[in-house]
Amino acid sequence: MSIFADIENPISQETIMDLLTVKNVSKQYVGHKALDDVSLAIPRGSVYGLLGPNGAGKTTLIRIINRITAPDSGQVFFGDRELSPDDVYRIGYLPEERGLYKKMKVGEQAVFFARLKGLSRRDAIAQLKGWFIKFGIQDWWNKKVEELSKGMAQKVQFIVTVLHKPELLIFDEPFSGFDPINANLLKEEILSLRDQGATVIFSTHNMASVEEICDHITLINKSHNILSGNVDEIRRRYGANVFEVAYRGEEEALHKAVGERCEWIDGSQSESVYRTVKLHVRNDADVRAVIAAANEAVELRSFHEIIPSMNDIFIRAVNGKL
Amino acid sequence: MSNTFIIIQREFNERVRKKSFIITTLLMPVLMIILMVAPALIMQYSGGEEKRIAVIDESGIVASQLQSNDELIFEPTDLSVDEARKELTDHYAVLCIGSDVVANPSDVKFYVNSSSSISVEEAISNQLEHLIETEKLKQYNIDNLQQILDEVQTSVSMQTFRNDKSQEGETEAQSSIAATAIGYVLGFILYMFLLIYGAMVMQSVIEEKNSRVLEVMVSSVRPFQLMMGKIFGIASVAVVQIVIWGVLIGGVGAAVLPQLMPEQMAAGVEAMQEGAPQAAEVAAASDFDPEMVQAVASITDAGYVTKIFVCLLLFVLGGYLLYSAMFAAVGSAVDSVQDAQQLQTPIMVPIILALLMMLAVIKDPNSQLAFWFSMIPLTSPVVMIARIPYDIPMWEIVLSLVLLYASFIGMVWVAAKIYRVGIFMYGKKPDLKELWKWVRYPF
Incomplete structure (x- = not known):
């Protein structure tokens, strides 16, 4: 061309x-x-x-x-x-x-x-x-x-x-x-x-x-x-800064460590020795700092972002909530 | 290979392989032959039961001279009218002839026990008229009257010849009886073909539209190709059907007719076909009505039959193409056959008009009316084909064909525009005004 x-x-x-x-x-x-x-x-x-x-x-x-x-x-x-x-x-x-x-x-x-x-x-x-x-x-x-x-x-x-x-x-x-x-x-x-x-x-x-x-x-x-x-x-882009955390340790301790910077979405669930919880990290907060703090408080198994499904995005977009 | 051709192939294969096609193609000629032969057979074998008619003859001249035949048996009786009417209930009727019937021919009364029939009444009044005429002549006292009357009696049957300027000296026998009969048959065949095959195109378009096959094909075929493929595909089916019929009827006719024909008639027919000058004498010498011989001569003449057959093919094809384009347009615009009723009106009116015109034109195939309706494209196929057995000028046939095929091209242009829009339009039932709007769509 x-x-x-x-x-x-x-x-x-x-x-x-x-x-x-x-x-x-x-x-x-x-x-x-x-x-x-x-x-x-x-x-x-x-x-x-x-x-x-x-x-x-x-x-x-x-x-x-x-x-x-x-x-x-x-x-x-x-x-x-x-x-x-x-x-x-x-x-x-x-x-x-x-x-x-x-x-x-x-x-x-x-x-x-x-x-x-x-x-x-x-x-x-x-x-x-x-x-x-x-x-x-x-x-x-x-x-x-x-x-x-x-x-x-x-x-x-x-x-x-x-x-x-x-x-x-x-x-x-x-x-x-x-x-x-x-x-x-x-x-x-x-x-x-x-x-x-x-x-x-x-x-x-x-x-x-x-x-x-x-x-x-x-x-x-x-x-x-x-x-x-x-x-x-x-x-x-439409991820909402939501993370899922799996850990071993006291729920109280984790809450105390990251509570100011995060919003608790789902209550703690217990699967055998691990617990999982969903957190919404506030927009002004630094994710690395949150992880560091959590790591101090409990034994972290995983900490990963939850990416919204297209289904969620579809419904939210159609309903005008994006 | 062009896509239109592939579509034509599919339409043709799908239809020709159908059982219904094979059956109608083979049975139709049989049916046609039965239809033609049956009335003759029925007439021949159902001479009617014998009718006994009691005759009260007050004049004393008539009763003895009335001639009985297979159907009518005259029995003179001496009963009075009232008695006869009461007692002779087993007779068909009582015929009462006034005493002075020669001077006053209206003084004849006919009392029927059941219902009367025109043919019986005519037969009786013919006999009476003849008798009374003879009686009146007798009053002039002419010598040898009976001999004179026998000699005078004549029956004329004409043979018609057409003056053919191109082949000077030679004249070709042409029978108007045969021409009329063939004209009727051809006109009806054409009418039926236009209706049946036209409706077939419409139905098939509607079916294709509803099954949404078109959306699959839209990426490989233009709607125009699809429409033309369908029209020509079904046309090829029609042509094949006509050719098969032609071959069947022609073949069976050629094989069977000469054997059925009595020898004398065959000689007459042959002489006429060869245009021999003594044809008329040969024909007259046989026991057969010369007109009949002439009719047989013309329908068995190979050149005449071929010409008619070729014209039939050309007019069926042209007429079908013109009408099927309109039928395709209507089919594309609607979702079901029921919805098509209203839009079909502008198609059905000319077809029916053509049929009516054909019936009128066949009585006078060279009139102005006949000429114009065999030129106007919408009526020309049916009207013209009915005129063709009459040996009309070649230029008229050619002009009519040219007009027909030209108007087909024009009609396709309009129909394609409607088709293009209609075929993808669902759920809405358009009227004629809407269709006209589609024609002017800027596609």
């Missing part, structure tokens, strides 16, 4: 790293605003979580990225230029609703979709067989889709979505309808796709999965982007 090209380019050099950039996008439906001035940037090669309560506008955003609908205002950039109709061929999309032809056989249908995505019939069959074996569903090849359960149908759809190795993968609630074993299988596949260079956008309200696989998130609530960033950073 030459420097001169970038001068005229609306996107600055540093954002070129981002595969997809959404700039000030708004979308108005009759009666309500689905998206209001939403901006976000999705780094290349990351798993990007799109979070938000039901009806927040996640699906609308995904549909704009897929060019199913057009935004009223704002722009979407794919790499360094504006999203064009042909870019949809570089996207693999797994919608939340299961969209397969009910009367068609699984194998035939998978080959049909694969061919639409540019694979030859022979390649499609060869690759599909591999995926079917990996997912343990070889026996389904000649079954009709209407015979499959929801989770089964979604496995097929997942395979069809990723088969042609698109640069950008969009999964809308991919884990709904899956048992834990299959959800895990899917999770690993998503991560391995990322490791092979794909960028993944992934919309969900399952917060546990966010912590496990997302690198970055955006939280959309009531059509606004209310929180964006790296998952670890966000969790640290």
Whole structure:
């Protein structure tokens, strides 16, 4: 990429790293605003979580990225230029609703979709067989889709979505309808796709999965982007200076040593010879001093920060308590 | 390979493999043949039971001359009218002829025990008219009257020929009976194809919309490709079906007809098809009605049949394409077939109008009405195909086809716009005004 090209380019050099950039996008439906001035940037090669309560506008955003609908205002950039109709061929999309032809056989249908995505019939069959074996569903090849359960149908759809190795993968609630074993299988596949260079956008309200696989998130609530960033950073940023202390010794002694600088959140619990307690270290207090004082008073086994779960952050953010 | 083609392939394979397709494709020709043959057979074998009619003849001239046949048996009786009406309840009717019927032909009364029928009444009044006419002629005292009457009796049956300027000297036999019958059949076939296959497109679009298959495909296919793939996929099914029917009917006809045809008729038919000058004489020499021979000659003429078949294919395809684009647009706009009712009106009105026009036009295939309705694209397929057996000028057929296919392209442009918006729009039931707004969406 030459420097001169970038001068005229609306996107600055540093954002070129981002595969997809959404700039000030708004979308108005009759009666309500689905998206209001939403901006976000999705780094290349990351798993990007799109979070938000039901009806927040996640699906609308995904549909704009897929060019199913057009935004009223704002722009979407794919790499360094504006999203064009042909870019949809570089996207693999797994919608939340299961969209397969009910009367068609699984194998035939998978080959049909694969061919639409540019694979030859022979390649499609060869690759599909591999995926079917990996997912343990070889026996389904000649079954009709209407015979499959929801989770089964979604496995097929997942395979069809990723088969042609698109640069950008969009999964809308991919884990709904899956048992834990299959959800895990899917999770690993998503991560391995990322490791092979794909960028993944992934919309969900399952917060546990966010912590496990997302690198970055955006939280959309009531059509606004209310929180964006790296998952670890966000969790640290919204960490509340809460520590869990495990120790052997007198509760009284510990309390006396750190009591002025800390707030006791949970009462002392006793597990065999150790006790644990949760402390909130006051903002002006020095954590090292607290540890030193505690170490004097009792025999410390551990002293570590409790990082809030995404679930907590989600609930607090949505309720406006951040 | 282009995505539209892959979609066409899928639509075609899915439909052609269905049992219902195989069954209708094979059974339809059988059904059509039965439909054509059945009325003739029924007429032939159900000559009606015999009807005994008691005749009270006050004039004394008529009763003896009334001729009984298989159906009507005339039995003169001496009973009075009242007695006959009371006692002869086992007879079909009592015919009472006034004493001075020659001078006063209205003095004929017909008392029926059950319900009367027009054909019986006509048969009787024809006989009476003929008898009275003869009686009146007798009053002029002409010699050899009977001989003269026998010689005068004539029955005309016309053979129609068309003057073909391009092939000077040669004339081609053309039967208007056959043309009318074929015209009707073709018109109805086209009407049915437009309705059935058009509705198939609509239903399939609705199904695809509801199953959300489209959202999966949106990353690999443009909505326009999807719509065209569906339209052409189903079109290929229609074409295959027609070709199979053509081959079946043509093949069975070619194999069976010559064997069924009596020898004399076959000779007449052959002579006519070859345009031999003595054709008429050959035909007349046989025991068969020359018109009938001519009809058979034209429907078994290979060139004529091929021309009709090719035109049928072209008009079915063109008409289907035009209407299916509209059906696809409507299907994309609604969530269920029930919701489609209202939006379908602008499609159904021209189809039904076309059928009505076809029925009117077939009686006078060269009228102004016929010409214009076979040019207007929405009605032209049904109306034009019904005119084609009549040997209308080639330029009219070509112009009609050009207009039809051109308007299909225009319609696709509009339909694609509606489809593009409608297919991703759920839950809202749009009206026509809303659809027009979609056409002008800046996609």
